[in-house]
Amino acid sequence: MDSSKPFSTIAADHSSSREPLKVESNGEAAISLQEWRGWGTTSTVPSMVTQVVEDLNMLEKNVDAQMVFGGNHGKLSGDFKVQEDKKHRAKYQSLGDSEQKLQFFSARQIACRVLGSRGYLCQKCWLSSGDCMCSKLITCPLWNRMRFWLYMHPKDFLRQNNTGKLLWQVFGVQAATLCLYGITEHEDMMWDALKLAGKDKVWCLYPNKNAPTNSVKDSMAGLSFANVENHPEMAGGAHSLNFILIDGTWSNSGAMFSRLKDRYKLMWGEEEIPCITLNTGASLMHKLRPQPSWDRTCTAAAAIGLLDELHDLPNFVSYGLDKQAKALEDAVEVLFEALTIRRLRMGKSITRKQRHNRDIF
Template sequence: MLIFATRPLSFISSFHFPLQQFCNNTVTSMDSSKPFSTTMAADHSSSRESHKVVVSNGEAAISLEEWRGWGTTSTVPSMVTQVVEDLNMLEKNVDAQMVFGGNHGKLSGDFKVQEDKKHRAKYQSLGDSEQKLQFFSARQIACRVLGSRGYLCQKCWLCSGDCMCSKLITCPLWNRMRFWLYMHPKDFLRQNNTGKLLWQVFGVHAASLCLYGITEHEDMMWDALKLAGKDKVWCLYPNKNAPTNSVKDSMAGLSFANVENHPEMADVAHSLNFILIDGTWSNSGAMFSRLKDRYKVMWGEEEIPCITLNTGASLMHKLRPQPSWDRTCTAAAAIGLLDELHDLPNFVSHGLDNQAKALEDAVEVLFEALTTRRLRMGRSITRKERHNHDIF
């Protein structure tokens, strides 16, 4: 989540969208020939939906097709592969099946007890904080992928029965612009995550997923940013320890006349790159510090350029408790950026208002899907009231 000065977004209250097939529910079938089986049980007397995924026969490997089905363009990260191999080996050495249950790909049962001991020992044996971060991230991601097989739709990250993909409408992003979703592993495959909407609407090359602590992802992002140059890189983050600029201050002087007249120049080197930190507010500080450190190594400067927005609480704020109303979701931050850019004379001709509207519609689709799911499960759809002194 990000925090910005408050300006409510104009979300439409109705939910009428033309049907358009966007993807299949999953690329993973529940056929008995597959190396895993899935059982799901919904307890309507409970406030949460339960499910169980059993991965057996030592065949839990993550294929490139499966990995990219979750919204990434990278190869399967080596550390994630290693974690999966370690899980397979442990299953062979202990008398317990690899079982995932509950939310977020959590291990359960006797296997969890054995794996917990092993992973704690390995974590303690790692030599430095960087190795520990990489292991933590890889283990989180590996378990979430394995524990979501046959349960979550790969495209929208909702359970298959709540899949919203047929209601989403795609829209091309202006080709001089690129989003980077710098996502914390604990937000990866979360059903209420809004960052995923950016690549669902704009495509995986216009809005690229970069997982925090995953070397292949971070190197991919920084290689692209280096090619673009530091004058075309911004982070949407309210850095309280350094001056931040508004969209107008940062972008009003840019000119695209040269590249617009030469279509062959439509590449990474001529794109504006915006990094969106996609994680809880408590995790965003560490993520931002990591961005600053890498920026300093690459360009020798202490501070990464930051932009603040005038956007406020989004529609999702009704379902997701936040410390205060002025903290908003990732998709709302992107919408705010597109809206504010469209208001500038040098950007007005690029259709950014329509692109903002397409993303705004996607947030409404997600909100409707999550609301329907909560009602089906007997859960409240009213945001918890807390920190009322921050709400005006």
């Protein structure tokens, strides 16, 4: 348990420091490939996201209301929200099955977040332009036999306090690749790469109490990389160790994990996807963003824990994973500082109440 003293609440001048409450649509009719990839993705613009954007722009032309987004998360507001809410509910009800509904839900969430963040959030760090921390981040190459997959829930996409984004900011988008839950193009891209790697090189970092899990040592201590290291031409996905990090709230992670299991079974016929548990403690981010219990941690901290535990194994010690873990840990500190400054400027408390205290004992 973190025994640091709690931060105090410091008031700020709301008249000068409050961030804008509304972001208006700039009238652009589409999300370009350049803009889409600027947010940290490597895919083409998902077709259903494009369709949602087109529908929103068409609705704006047909009703006497401007597309306006309130707050920081791409939520529609005002009269346009009332009109759009009726339309999207009717669309949702008309869809034939749960898969189509999930895809529509995800696409709508993502489309609104992109449109509502234009000109407001930095595309690299997902913080407001005035809080941009990009100049303080130091990049570091990840060991070329590892690849992280950030399996992210749409409600965490473009969240300013999201820590998963730090992985590709530090290691690059090819070493830490974003995969958005419910987006066909993203999920197909990830599973195509996992199929190429083979099921013996795929693990999910998830403390699943209802399925068998192994420690890092149990899962990785017997692996050998001598043959691969001696053949640089074999550096493709077939020889990468793939680690899936579920990036979403704990209330959403169960459905995300279930979807991973279903796809894993469809591809390889196995009931359970291999899971790894970590010995991580409380993350620095616990101070600003409480977790359900102290044994659960943020996405970046999970990646740090994996790198540290791998470095302790004799067959991994020569790959500099401790330095890569430190680079990511430094990035978490940069994000923590940026979020703290932002909250103080807005006159908000930087001491967050603990939740589910019964779980921490």
